[in-house]
Amino acid sequence: MLQIHNIGMMHSSVLTFIFQLSSWIFGTSNIPPTSEERHGKLGSIVLRVLPRVMQTILQEYISPRGLQMKYRLKDIRTYISEKEQSLMEKLPNMDDFTIELCYKILRFENFMYEPSCKWGNVPEDSAVEIADDIQRIIFAANEIISIKLADVSEIYFEKILKRLQEILHRVDTFLHKDTCLNLYKIICGLNIKYTDILQELVQMQQVNVAEMNDKDIENRDRISRVSFVVIDTFPNILRKIIESVILTSDLYKMYRQHMKNFSTDQQASLEKLKSPNPYDSMDISLMYKLLRQFLLIKTPTKGWGSKPDNVDLKLADDVERIRWYRNQLAHRCSIQIGKDEFDDYFDQFTNIGQRMDVYFHQNTNYKCTITGQKTCRMDIGMQIKYENALKELENIKLRYEKRPIKFFWGESFDRSLTNLRSTLKDEQSAGRRKVRLQIIFQYEDDVEGTVHILNSFKDEINEGLIGVEFIVATKGSIVLDVDILLEMMETDEILQTSLASFLEKILKCIPISCTDSIDIVLFIVEEYTSWKKSKPLGETVFLNFNIEAQLLETDNKMEEQFGQISEAISKHFNRTNYNSTATATFLPISLENIKKKEEAYAQALTPEENIRTTTEDFNKAQKPLKYNLPVSVNLRKQLNIQELRIKNPNIFSCIKIGNALVFADFKNNRLIICNVNSTDMHNIPLSYKPYYITGVNRNTVAVSCYSCTILLIDISRCSVTRTIKTSGNCWGLSYYDNNLYVDIDYNTIHVMDLTGQEIRTTCIPLPSDDILDITVDRNRLVCISVRSIYYCSLDGKLIWKFEDDEYQDLRGVTTDVEGSVYVTNYMTKTVVVISDDGQRYRDLLTESDGLDDPSGIYFDKNDNSLLVCHFGGKVFLFDVKKK
Structure with a gap:
């Protein structure tokens, strides 16, 4: 017989039903049910009753045909498995919808207010809204699926049965029907073979509430939308720019003259310049390389390779931004993007789009396109597509781990390492060379303050380092520019040891818990040189020197100075040119100009500036000179x-x-x-x-x-x-x-x-x-x-x-x-x-x-x-x- 507690607090109809249920389930026999029977009876409720209850609740919020339309429009926000997709294809028939599928749709389509305890958690006893009871249904089903047979005692059976009855009574009250309790009566009154129920129950998977985390869903949506712009729109912008500044045939000729400077993959893309759609296979990195190295557009405000400031708004500045955002996102080892960061990305993206629309005289619609990519319908299939496409840009992987640091890098870094190591001996024979390395330090706490601290301690960080020199830290998350001697990259072990020593010094400068894990991503900064014009042999080079006048008093003094100048220049010539000869011609000094300028400005010069007056100054007769103007500030x-x-x-x-x-x-x-x-x-x-x-x-x-x-x-x-x-x-x-x-x-x-x-x-x-x-x-x-x-x-x-x-x-x-x-x-x-x-x-x-x-x-x-x-x-x- 069922034991009923807190009888005075229960509704009379529920009590009546419990006693009826006892007789239906166990009959009038005095033989107590076995654990198998109790488990089987609970299993029949999970398999036959709770799916119908969840279907009924779902239909209260959206009609089957309305859900069918959302599915066909790919307007479902949650991940749908292949098996669940087959169930969605049967819409408007929902008879086979599982507990989990109904739960996903109710939870992630924003049909209702979330429970007081938030989705995925067990509600307090005092929380009795419909969302709270949906949570209780999920946890009750998972509990019955996972419980061991020996644990299904009579006391446990009575407690969980009572809990389910109370839930169903509240659901019926919410629906203004008695659907759920009637279904409960019918199922429990059937003559069921409980061994079959237990076999079905064993094959049933629990609803994995932990995987369906709201934050994960939001992060996936954000990273996918950001990727949408980087994968689709940004390349289209660069293609449009290239098409507007150079004929395809001319670009192909330029490429053929410099084929050796492109990788095999890049050459394959560039060979398609003769095809009907010449730019379709070119990615951001390749198009940026073409624009920069062939000088197809003017130089950015801060020069190539530097992130522009907000006030830098030239065409080339936006090309730099596109490259910078592409690299920043492609080198992430985490898909976590907060709402503020997401909004900031799209503010910058739409600004770029608007400036491009102006540049192309409103013949494009990039701003509108990017705005749509922020808000358009994006089902889980699109999310996965663009998330994976972003990952594939660099294919970032964990390579080493030395607590608390995890080292990540992608395919471009691997290629760079291979190329560097293949030429290492040649480079070393030509002298000690450095490589610029960027380390993306994925650190979330007070990025701005941390960047300031690291730059303030630059000398302390570099003290004692061998082969590695810290250059500068910038935001996003934290980007460290580092010069590293080429020989430090000779083997994985040397590279890891060198970077670990460097990063240990970095970690001493910033607050971090001993239990924290720091993710860093490495990539080599590619050096660019202009290929548009080849430097002609024998071209004149003008060198300006500051020479004290008294050193030109005699021929001997002049010869001594010229010897020192020649030696200084020779030291810095390319070593491959040591056997060549160079001719130097000294231009005449106009004494007339010297006298005039001395008379005009002698009074304004300080004694120190008079001493430093040079022949270079004298040859700039019409240019302003630096003086101590009579202006002061307090x-x-x-x-x-x-x-x-x-x-x-x-x-x-x-x-x-x-x-x-x-x-x-x-x-x-x-x-x-x-x-x-x-x-x-x-x-x-x-x-x-x-x-x-x-x-x-x-x-x-x-x-x-x-x-x-x-x-x-x-x-x-x-x-x-x-x-x-x-x-x-x-x-x-x-x-x-x-x-x-x-x-x-x-x-x-x-x-x-x-x-x-x-x-x-x-x-x-x-x-x-x-x-x-x-x-x-x-x-x-x-x-x-x-x-x-x-x-x-x-x-x-x-x-x-x-x-x-x-x-x-x-x-x-x-x-x-x-x-x-x-x-x-x-x-x-x-x-x-x-x-x-x-x-x-x-x-x-x-x-x-x-x-x-x-x-x-x-x-x-x-x-x-x-x-x-x-x-x-x-x-x-x-x-x-x-x-």
């Missing part, structure tokens, strides 16, 4: 936006209006505003990414934004008062004489009123660069590219141009009351000031003044102050004095 205020409860700023530009400081936060779509005393900090959310700011009046600023938009913003009311759409991408802008001057598409200045009505356009004579920022004052227009400063009249006539090899990464420009120009240089971490005639310049601020990654700059003419902001959130306000 720090008035320093603040860090990130420390003032503003998270993760990415400051592009800045402006000062009275005591208000305004910053354009590009990454977070907002303006950040505070006063000079760093109080009253607040922000204005924007619908677009802001670039540059100019003041209109004491309360209004104009902001150029991504997506061809200018916003007029009342900073006192924190509201956008007008949105102006422009004909192209807008960058630097300046307000002067009641009009807005706006840089459109890098090369044209549009002049418009505050309603957006265009007044005129001005073209700036740019030989190669693109305009980024501008400022207008004193009837002068000043424009900067990454390498040049253009000082023009308002109609675009060039007055002077400033260039210097030292400054290759200019970001923001402003002018003072006298017309002197102030420019931030990101790469050298400086602010340079140039005189209004363009003839004199100097570094006004340097890294020693605290500059780290300077971006925006603004000169407030009302109080002679200079505001300098940094991408990471540091801000300096200086008082400027002129003698």
Whole structure:
């Protein structure tokens, strides 16, 4: 007889049913059932009752025909096995749906709220929603399937039977029917051969709740969608670029001249250049190689091989981004992608797509395509396809493990090792050579802080290392650039030992638990050289030397110096050219030019600079020279936006209006505003990414934004008062004489009123660069590219141009009351000031003044102050004095 506990708490109908069930199951016999009979009776419930219950619940949320349509549209989010696919093919017939298939659909199609304990966990007794009872059905079925026969005691039997009855009673209440309990009665009343039931039960698999983890499903979906772009769209973009810049026949000729520089697989793809679809078989790596080494497009802002900054927006910069994202994703040894990381990827991807649409004059639709790839229907088959395709790009595998480090690398690293080792003896005979190695350090905690720490301890890390030199750490996850002597790669053992020693030093610098495992992925950075032009023999090379004048006093002294120069040059010639001869011709020195320039600038030179004046200087008669301009600064205020409860700023530009400081936060779509005393900090959310700011009046600023938009913003009311759409991408802008001057598409200045009505356009004579920022004052227009400063009249006539090899990464420009120009240089971490005639310049601020990654700059003419902001959130306000 069943033992019933807590009778007073049970519904009377349930109690009646239990007693009826006892007589149905055991009859009136006094012979107690055996363990086999008890297990068989429970098995009949699992095999005959619970599948029907789950089918009934499923049909409450979606009709069989509705589910059939989702399946045909490949709109099922969960993994469906081949056996389950055959059941789905029978829709709208659901009679054979298993407990597990119904559970998968209910759980992952978002038909219901998740249980209070989250999916995959056992609910508390007090949780009685339908999702909680679905969880209980799964765990009860798994329990009955897995229990050993000897453990099916009478007490256990009574407890689990009672539990199932309570579940079914609540399900019927939810359905407003008595379907489940009636089915229970029918099944339990049948004369069942329990030995057959037990055989069926043995063959039945438990529902593997652990494998159906929500996080795993989300990660698979995210990595697949990111892969969708990398595998499909990015190669199409590069194909389009190549097609637009060179004829296929010309590219084939160039390739044939340099066949030996391509691998066998690459040659097979390039031979198809004569076929109807010449680029279909080319991957990102090969097309990047063609664009770079054949000089098919202009060089990226920071040069080939370097990840561009957010403000680097040339065509080649996006080609570099495509290569960088391809490598970053292909070299992952984990498919874990968080939501924030996923969103950031697609923000960058859609930005690339939009810029490509502009480049191809809207004849493409890449932005829309990429947006669709983020949100389109993607069934489990597509997820697996793109996830596997991404893995196959490099086929990353675990190669070694030395706790706590796991070493991963892919096929390209294997090929590089093979090639390096095959030529190792030749390389060693020619001298000790280094190879640049990148180590992707898959580390999730405080990546930005860890990168800063590692770069700060560069010397300490390199101290005592043999054959390995740490160069730099960058983000994504953490990428370590390392130079390693070629002989350190001679065998797997030497390579592993060298890297393990290096990484042990790295781990000492960052916080890591002794139980943590660190995954690293290795790949060799391929060296590129331009193949477009072969270097002609006998080409003239001009060498400039600084020579103290007294060393040219006599022939003997000159011969001694020429001998030293010859010896120094010979040491650095290619060794294969030792038997060749070289002729050196010394160009005449114009004493007339020397005298003029000495007279013109002697007063401005410091004694030290006078001593260093060289023949090189004298031959640059029309170029500006570096002097101690009579400008000085005193720090008035320093603040860090990130420390003032503003998270993760990415400051592009800045402006000062009275005591208000305004910053354009590009990454977070907002303006950040505070006063000079760093109080009253607040922000204005924007619908677009802001670039540059100019003041209109004491309360209004104009902001150029991504997506061809200018916003007029009342900073006192924190509201956008007008949105102006422009004909192209807008960058630097300046307000002067009641009009807005706006840089459109890098090369044209549009002049418009505050309603957006265009007044005129001005073209700036740019030989190669693109305009980024501008400022207008004193009837002068000043424009900067990454390498040049253009000082023009308002109609675009060039007055002077400033260039210097030292400054290759200019970001923001402003002018003072006298017309002197102030420019931030990101790469050298400086602010340079140039005189209004363009003839004199100097570094006004340097890294020693605290500059780290300077971006925006603004000169407030009302109080002679200079505001300098940094991408990471540091801000300096200086008082400027002129003698």
